[in-house]
Amino acid sequence: MINESIKIAKQRHKTYVWLGVWEGNPKAIKFYQRHGFVVFSQHQFKLGNDIQTDIMMKLELM
Numbered sequence: 001m002i003n004e005s006i007k008i009a010k011q012r013h014k015t016y017v018w019l020g021v022w023e024g025n026p027k028a029i030k031f032y033q034r035h036g037f038v039v040f041s042q043h044q045f046k047l048g049n050d051i052q053t054d055i056m057m058k059l060e061l062m
Helices: 002-011 026-034
Strands: 016-022 038-047 050-060
Touching: 002 016, 016 026, 026 050
Parallel strands: none
Antiparallel strands: 016 050, 038 050
16 A cells, blocks of 8 residues: 555655654554655544644655
8 A cells, every 4th residue: 555655656756755653653663664664753643532742754756
């Protein structure tokens, strides 16, 4: 799925793709880092009564 998303973005002449991953999921963060994504920000949101933080990651498409 990740490869197909990158392929479509390139076909549409996008300069990068980005995603958000929950900070409490280090395996997912490492997975995306292995695929070239880097952290560029974070985003907090409310899930029920709990404040969650997503790590925002992007992959530059050259």
